[in-house]
Structures are given as C-alpha cells and as structure tokens.
Amino acid sequence: GALVENNEFNVYARAGTTTNESMCINMSSTVSTAPGSNCIVRRNKCGIFAPSARGIQIGDSSTLSYNDNCEVYENEVTGEYYSTATPHGISLGRVTGGKIWGNKIMNIYAGILTGINQAGLIAANLLIGCYGPSLFSKGCGATTQVIFAHNTIILLNTVGLARGYAAIGVASQGATNNAATLF
Numbered sequence: 001g002a003l004v005e006n007n008e009f010n011v012y013a014r015a016g017t018t019t020n021e022s023m024c025i026n027m028s029s030t031v032s033t034a035p036g037s038n039c040i041v042r043r044n045k046c047g048i049f050a051p052s053a054r055g056i057q058i059g060d061s062s063t064l065s066y067n068d069n070c071e072v073y074e075n076e077v078t079g080e081y082y083s084t085a086t087p088h089g090i091s092l093g094r095v096t097g098g099k100i101w102g103n104k105i106m107n108i109y110a111g112i113l114t115g116i117n118q119a120g121l122i123a124a125n126l127l128i129g130c131y132g133p134s135l136f137s138k139g140c141g142a143t144t145q146v147i148f149a150h151n152t153i154i155l156l157n158t159v160g161l162a163r164g165y166a167a168i169g170v171a172s173q174g175a176t177n178n179a180a181t182l183f
Contacts, residue, residue: 001038001070002027013050022053024077027067028060035066046077048108051085055108061093061115061138069097079108081131088113089127092120101125110136110169111153114181119145129156133169137181144179 009024024046029036039058046055055077059065070092077089089105092098094116101123105111109132114120116138127134134153137146153167168183 001040002036003039004041004044006043008045008047010047011050011053013053022048022050023057024048024054025056026054027056027058027070028063029066030060030063032066035068037066037068037070039067039070041070041072042074044075046075048077048079048087048089051082051087053079053087054091055079055087055089055105057088057091057093058098059091059093059095059117061091061113063094065094067095067098069099070095071098072100073102076104076106077108078106081107082109086110086132089130091115092117092122095120097121099123104128105130105134107131110134112136112148112151113138114143114146117143117146120147122146122148123150125151126154127151128154130167134167135183136169137183142179143181146181148181148183 011022059067086109088110089108091113098120103125106128111127111130111134113136
C-alpha cells in the first residue's frame with residue numbers, strides 16, 4: 001500500500017463553493033486490479049477552509065473502493081465553522097476494515113465518518129469543537145461491526161452550536177441501517 005507521511009495541506013474554495021471535491025488526502029482506488037489496500041496515512045496536517053471539504057478520505061461511500069485495511073494515525077485536521085455546510089475530518093467509506101487512531105480533529109462538522117464500512121476500528125482520537133456528529137456511523141449501505149472506542153470528544157459552543165447531533169451520530173440513509181456498530 002501507499003504511504004502518505006509528514007505533509008502539510010491547506011484546502012480553500014472559491015466563494016459560494018459547497019462541493020465536497022476539495023480534499024487534502026484522498027486514498028480511493030476504484031479499480032480492482034490496482035488496489036490501494038494497506039495504505040498508511042500518518043503525521044500529516046490538513047487545514048480545511050472549504051464548506052464541504054474532506055480532510056482525509058479512505059475509500060468513498062458512494063463508489064466501491066479497493067482500499068481495505070488502511071491505517072490513519074497521528075494526523076491533525078483543522079477547519080472552520082460553516083453554518084450551512086458539512087466539512088468532514090476523516091472518512092472511511094465503502095471499504096473493509098481500516099484503523100483510525102491517535103488523530104486530532106478540530107472545528108469540523110463531522111469529525112470521523114464511517115459509511116458502508118465493515119469492521120473498521122476508530123480509537124483514541126481527540127475531537128474538539130465538532131459542530132455535527134463528532135463520531136458518525138452512516139448506514140447508507142452495509143455498515144457492520146464498526147467499533148468506536150476510547151475517543152475523547154470536547155464539544156464547544158465557540159464554533160457554533162451542534163446542528164442536530166450531539167457527540168455521537170448513528171444514521172440510516174435509504175433503506176439500510178447500521179448493524180453491530182459499537183460506541
């Protein structure tokens with residue numbers, strides 16, 4: 001797998017842009033003959049200054065990805081408050097496994113998101129000032145056996161009040177649901 005290490009990124013968007021196509025790090029292979037499995041993303045700094053940007057994305061919950069069992073650790077993702085947009089810190093979508101630990105995420109709508117993930121482990125992360133779901137398991141497909149454990153969440157009203165969520169969010173989207181997700 002690929003290694004992305006010790007980089008600093010800042011993502012900005014033009015005024016009025018609300019697309020989620022702005023990303024600091026995107027590890028998403030949609031080709032089975034060229035998988036990106038077992039990748040490592042560590043010790044990077046991502047500044048997200050775009051309304052619906054993504055800090056670190058492993059896979060993609062809308063497309064089958066071949067990035068199984070990747071590890072994301074010791075990264076820092078920082079954003080700013082948007083009253084109507086949804087930047088995401090770290091996303092683990094439509095892949096099997098994956099470990100996200102020891103990251104610091106601040107001022108992001110959704111801190112860490114799992115969507116259509118099987119058996120991901122999200123542990124020992126620090127999330128400060130997330131104004132949406134700090135930890136979010138999104139059942140827009142088969143999201144099963146994901147474990148969120150030993151994370152620290154600090155909610156702040158200085159970056160805007162939480163919009164519809166508290167520290168933890170579990171959602172179904174479409175006709176599917178979460179199964180055996182543990183917080």
